[in-house]
Amino acid sequence: AQSVSQHNHHVILSEAASLELGCNYSYGGTVNLFWYVQYPGQHLQLLLKYFSGDPLVKGIKGFEAEFIKSKFSFNLRKPSVQWSDTAEYFCAVNARANAGKSTFGDGTTLTVKP
Amino acid sequence: NAGVTQTPKFQVLKTGQSMTLQCAQDMNHNSMYWYRQDPGMGLRLIYYSASEGTTDKGEVPNGYNVSRLNKREFSLRLESAAPSQTSVYFCASTPRTGAYEQYFGPGTRLTVT
Numbered sequence: 001a002q003s004v005s006q007h008n009h010h011v012i013l014s015e016a017a018s019l020e021l022g023c024n025y026s027y028g029g030t031v032n033l034f035w036y037v038q039y040p041g042q043h044l045q046l047l048l049k050y051f052s053g054d055p056l057v058k059g060i061k062g063f064e065a066e067f068i069k070s071k072f073s074f075n076l077r078k079p080s081v082q083w084s085d086t087a088e089y090f091c092a093v094n095a096r097a098n099a100g101k102s103t104f105g106d107g108t109t110l111t112v113k114p
Numbered sequence: 115n116a117g118v119t120q121t122p123k124f125q126v127l128k129t130g131q132s133m134t135l136q137c138a139q140d141m142n143h144n145s146m147y148w149y150r151q152d153p154g155m156g157l158r159l160i161y162y163s164a165s166e167g168t169t170d171k172g173e174v175p176n177g178y179n180v181s182r183l184n185k186r187e188f189s190l191r192l193e194s195a196a197p198s199q200t201s202v203y204f205c206a207s208t209p210r211t212g213a214y215e216q217y218f219g220p221g222t223r224l225t226v227t
Contacts, residue, residue, distance in 0.1 A: 044216075046216075
C-alpha cells in the first residue's frame with residue numbers, strides 16, 4: 001500500500017523567507033507525485049506534478065519540487081514566500097499500479113506573517 | 115465551464131438522518147472520487163468511480179453509499195448519519211484513472227449533531 005508522510009504540520013514564516021516543505025512516500029513501484037494547495041475557504045488546486053523526466057519540476061506561483069527517488073522524497077520549495085502563500089499544502093502520491101487512486105499526506109499549514 | 119460543482123455547500127443533520135451529497139463535472143472526465151477531509155488527517159478516499167457504471171470502495175467506505183448516475187454525476191449518500199461523519203466532503207474528477215491530477219469541487223461542510 002502507498003502512504004505519504006508530511007514532516008511539518010504547521011510552519012510559520014515571515015515574508016521573503018525561503019520555504020521547504022518535506023514529503024516522503026512509501027511505495028516500491030513507479031509513482032506520480034503531486035502538490036496541492038488549499039487557500040483559506042477554497043478548494044484544493046494543483047501546484048505542481050511529477051510524472052517522469054526532469055526530477056526538478058516547476059509549478060505555479062514560483063513553487064518548485066524535486067523528486068529524489070533514492071530518498072522517496074518530493075519536497076516543495078519556494079525561494080521567497082509572500083503573505084498570499086498562507087494556505088494548507090498537501091502532498092499526494094498516485095501509484096500507476098494502484099488504479100490511479102491517490103493517497104494524500106496529512107497536510108502542512110503555512111502561515112506567512114507580513 | 116464550471117469544472118466540478120457540489121451541492122449543498124453546508125448541511126446540518128441530526129444523528130440518524132439521511133442525506134445525499136451531489137457532485138457534477140462538465141469536463142467529460144471518466145473518473146470521479148469522494149473524499150472526506152478532517153483536521154490533521156488530510157484527505158481520505160471514501161469511494162471512487164473509475165468509469166460510468168463502476169464504483170469501488172476507498173479507504174473509509176463504511177456508512178456511505180455512492181451512485182454514478184451518469185458520466186457527469188456522482189452522488190454520495192449517508193443512510194444514517196453519525197457524529198463521526200462530521201467532516202468536509204470533496205468531490206474530484208480526472209480524465210481517467212492513472213497519471214492525472216485531480217480537479218476538486220468546492221466542498222460540502224457537514225455537521226452531524
